[in-house]
Amino acid sequence: MEQALHFIQENQQIIYTVILMIFVGIEIIEKVPSVLHTPLMSGANAIHGVVIIGAIIVMGKAEQDNYLALALGFLAVLLGTLNVVGGFVVTDRMLEMFKKKK
Amino acid sequence: MSQYLLTICYLIGSITFILGLKMLSNPASARKGNLLAAAGMSIAIFGTIFLYKDIETGEYLHNYTWIFGGLLIGAIIGTLAAKKVKMTAMPEMVSLFNGMGGACAALISLVEFNHLSKEMLSNPNPLFIPHEQTKVLIIVIGLIIGSVSFAGSMIAWGKLNGKVKDMSFTGQNILNLLMLAAAIGCATFLVMHPEQSMLLYVILALSLIYGIFFVMPIGGADMPVVISLLNSFTGVAAACGGFLYDNKVMLTGGILVGAAGTLLTILMCKAMNRSLKNVLIGSFGGGAKAGVAGSLGGAQGHHKEISLSDTAMVMTYANKVMIVPGYGLAVAQAQHACHELEKILTEKGVEVKYAIHPVAGRMPGHMNVLLAEADVSYDHLLEMEQANDEFATTDVVFILGANDVVNPAAKSDPASPIYGMPILNVELAKTVIVNKRSMKPGYAGIENDLFFRPKTSMLFGDAKKVLQDLCTEIKNS
Numbered sequence: 001m002e003q004a005l006h007f008i009q010e011n012q013q014i015i016y017t018v019i020l021m022i023f024v025g026i027e028i029i030e031k032v033p034s035v036l037h038t039p040l041m042s043g044a045n046a047i048h049g050v051v052i053i054g055a056i057i058v059m060g061k062a063e064q065d066n067y068l069a070l071a072l073g074f075l076a077v078l079l080g081t082l083n084v085v086g087g088f089v090v091t092d093r094m095l096e097m098f099k100k101k102k
Numbered sequence: 103m104s105q106y107l108l109t110i111c112y113l114i115g116s117i118t119f120i121l122g123l124k125m126l127s128n129p130a131s132a133r134k135g136n137l138l139a140a141a142g143m144s145i146a147i148f149g150t151i152f153l154y155k156d157i158e159t160g161e162y163l164h165n166y167t168w169i170f171g172g173l174l175i176g177a178i179i180g181t182l183a184a185k186k187v188k189m190t191a192m193p194e195m196v197s198l199f200n201g202m203g204g205a206c207a208a209l210i211s212l213v214e215f216n217h218l219s220k221e222m223l224s225n226p227n228p229l230f231i232p233h234e235q236t237k238v239l240i241i242v243i244g245l246i247i248g249s250v251s252f253a254g255s256m257i258a259w260g261k262l263n264g265k266v267k268d269m270s271f272t273g274q275n276i277l278n279l280l281m282l283a284a285a286i287g288c289a290t291f292l293v294m295h296p297e298q299s300m301l302l303y304v305i306l307a308l309s310l311i312y313g314i315f316f317v318m319p320i321g322g323a324d325m326p327v328v329i330s331l332l333n334s335f336t337g338v339a340a341a342c343g344g345f346l347y348d349n350k351v352m353l354t355g356g357i358l359v360g361a362a363g364t365l366l367t368i369l370m371c372k373a374m375n376r377s378l379k380n381v382l383i384g385s386f387g388g389g390a391k392a393g394v395a396g397s398l399g400g401a402q403g404h405h406k407e408i409s410l411s412d413t414a415m416v417m418t419y420a421n422k423v424m425i426v427p428g429y430g431l432a433v434a435q436a437q438h439a440c441h442e443l444e445k446i447l448t449e450k451g452v453e454v455k456y457a458i459h460p461v462a463g464r465m466p467g468h469m470n471v472l473l474a475e476a477d478v479s480y481d482h483l484l485e486m487e488q489a490n491d492e493f494a495t496t497d498v499v500f501i502l503g504a505n506d507v508v509n510p511a512a513k514s515d516p517a518s519p520i521y522g523m524p525i526l527n528v529e530l531a532k533t534v535i536v537n538k539r540s541m542k543p544g545y546a547g548i549e550n551d552l553f554f555r556p557k558t559s560m561l562f563g564d565a566k567k568v569l570q571d572l573c574t575e576i577k578n579s
Binding site: 007026035052058064070076082087090 | 119120122123124126127128129132133135137139146147150151154156162164166168169172173176177179180181183184185187192193195196198199200202203205206207209210212213214216217232329330333334336341343344345346347348349350352353354355356358359360361363365366458460465467471474475483485
């Protein structure tokens with residue numbers, strides 16, 4: 001119990017951010033027309049590619065002789081980039097076709 | 103100084119993510135929103151590479167060759183894959199990219215845990231432990247969610263492109279739950295005793311297997327829900343990374359996607375009249391089988407066929423034709439031929455509209471994307487409620503490879519697995535023509551009574567070929 005309270009006290013800023021972000025996430029999605037569900041899912045998919053920043057930090061901190069960390073970190077950067085770049089490009093391709101025609 | 107700059111970079115990143123997602127919710131600004139989020143992401147990524155300083159050592163990052171190598175290769179493969187993929191294969195592409203993100207999160211957890219356990223061995227200060235335990239907890243959560251998301255997305259990807267078949271066995275749900283419980287149990291033990299580092303690999307293996315078994319029995323009709331759910335999982339895994347590094351852009355981006363993705367998942371479930379719990383424990387396979395057995399007895403009857411020239415004639419003399427596209431249209435790549443038919447009919451003075459069911463195809467909005475690719479105008483696409491209002495004044499409903507979304511069993515048969523799902527009430531129209539390749543049941547695996555109704559005629563064949571022949575036929579008439 002004390003540990004849990006301590007945890008909340010220690011990380012209150014993060015906990016506030018998480019709670020507020022949950023509401024923001026729900027709020028902005030609510031008004032999406034069903035037409036845009038697939039592009040939206042794809043766009044959100046690209047945004048969680050932000051995990052690549054963690055991969056870059058892991059990679060950049062790895063010691064030169066720690067080959068396991070280097071290899072795993074490299075793989076993480078590679079996969080993360082795939083998620084980000086592929087995600088945004090696919091979303092853009094989908095949305096390209098939604099241009100209003102006159 | 104660089105610290106402040108990096109904070110600004112992350113702030114910009116977070117704001118662009120929120121604005122980007124918001125703009126994505128409006129057709130007019132959607133594309134800009136996506137580009138805005140991409141720009142914010144680039145700022146955050148390059149800010150991290152050049153400005154990030156380790157809190158403990160105060161050093162900048164190194165291993166630039168490796169970082170840029172990974173970025174470059176990933177960017178090239180990602181762009182090529184995203185550019186080359188066919189419109190029909192978009193859903194599986196999203197699933198694949200989502201899996202990459204999940205794997206990335208899992209890998210980060212692996213490396214960070216190794217790093218942490220080394221640190222703990224060299225510095226066995228007991229005062230340190232509560233702080234470290236928090237870290238271990240976050241790492242393990244990131245690992246479990248990331249691996250489940252990765253393994254599940256790979257299976258979803260394989261299923262959508264037909265490489266993986268549905269598979270289920272009795273007791274699978276119980277086994278799944280047991281595996282999840284075992285993973286959580288191991289995780290709890292590991293947090294209590296972080297020195298048992300081998301347990302991490304047990305957790306990894308359990309999570310991967312759980313991810314596979316979790317998606318394995320779920321039918322293709324549920325795949326959009328699963329992908330959306332796994333999408334929000336990866337968001338949460340990314341947020342775990344944000345927690346770990348006290349990195350605000352990862353935290354906000356991850357939670358944003360986690361929350362939005364969860365809501366989107368629930369909305370999809372509602373449209374299909376399934377509870378999330380139902381999808382989660384993967385009981386659809388069993389339910390569908392019971393449904394087949396139940397409806398096979400009653401639904402058999404005679405269907406009547408209609409010839410191409412008759413179809414052409416019925417359509418030419420109609421005042422209003424409503425096209426109901428489904429997955430069959432996507433498989434046959436028939437969207438252009440479909441637009442062609444619409445143009446020819448419009449020239450003949452026929453009013454042509456499209457009735458889009460929210461879960462038609464393999465993903466919500468799938469049909470809209472497809473038809474948009476073929477230059478079909480926005481104003482001609484009707485959402486379900488609008489379409490249902492207009493069926494009564496429609497002469498011909500032309501169903502192209504759609505099945506479950508027009509199945510009257512959803513309204514009339516409480517034993518049917520899709521009972522309660524809102525459907526397109528095509529029977530209100532004067533005539534219904536159904537194009538299918540065969541009489542095989544649709545994705546939910548249940549017979550469709552509609553095909554045996556007196557108003558309905560069947561036009562068998564590949565959607566694209568049928569549409570092309572129909573166009574020629576109408577032109578010549």
